[in-house]
Amino acid sequence: MKKVHNFTAGPCVLPQVAIDNAIEALKDFKGTGIPVISISHRTKEWDAVMDECRALWRELLNIPEDYEILFLGGGASMGFLYVAMNFLENKAAYLETGVWAKKALKEAKALGNAYAVASSADTVFNYIPKGYEIPTDVDYFHITTNNTIYGTEIHEDMDSPVPLIADMSSDIMSRPVDVTKYAMIYGGAQKNVGPAGVTFFIVKKDLLGKVSRYIPTMLDLRTHVDGLSMYNTPPVFPIFVMNETLKWLKGLGGVEVMYKMNKEKAEILYAEIDRNPLFKGTAAKEDRSLMNVCFVMAEGYENLQDEFFAFAKERGMTGIKGHRSVGGFRASIYNACPKESVEALVACMQEFEQLHK
């Protein structure tokens, strides 16, 4: 197979061992003689995967017993609706830090009174708003901890006077998180914890059932708490791969170790962006994401953008094109992105500099 360095934003790079084990399970799931995609989800062999996966989440993120962990379909985008349906009674506040945050807010607006407390839309979301106050008269405050498209990240678990709900699609399991500060954490698996097709929810159970609206069965999180994520057929194969991904993560030493590795990788790449006169970073330095590194050609070198894409592609770099709404480059360096890939990209930038400075 061709050697590539995969920097795509999601679906994205996954640990090789998770992929290898998935391939094995597609042939024979746990010695049953049945491929994992043909096994009934109402079997003890499948139950064991669900139990193991929930236990891994609980252990890796230190999730207390009064929270349930759900694995559903629909993606984070359906999660936006789950949030509003299950938590919005009178009013909700959102931090508008990008397109995903806006989409989350849109769903809440359709169901009630929801608004942005602060926004960084004025400068194409290249920073995290600060100095705002979280209102106390709202049902919840919603944040997007990592803004995948713009490369900004909220690096700390904030204190909130109202239930805090976070879309952590693109930085879940990249660092330790104090789950007790959140009413709910949710996201699509396809950036850090598995393939597309499964959406995770970590929800504080006693906060459910407080809204007066009728919630359609499938959109009611209580349905899935009661059904242990198997009210209907769960996304069996994505959950299997997620479980393998988490086993890999645990084997490396868990989220503390992962966090250290992620910081190291991000530092290497940002250092090169800051040093290399041909490139410049786009996100405010204090808000730079450890997961998505966004940069452009520096002033005077803008005309070299296409040439750098081609140059990098020739050297095996793939997926470094910035999101269509911002342009430039974006290297997504999620958990499973090896340090060697980051070093290869840096070497590529240095080589390119030699050609052009």
Ligand SMILES: *Cc1c(COP(=O)(O)O)cnc(C)c1O
């Ligand atoms: C990718 C992404 C989403 C959208 O996820 P889907 O599973 O495709 O709906 C939402 N929020 C963030 C922060 C993302 O990175």
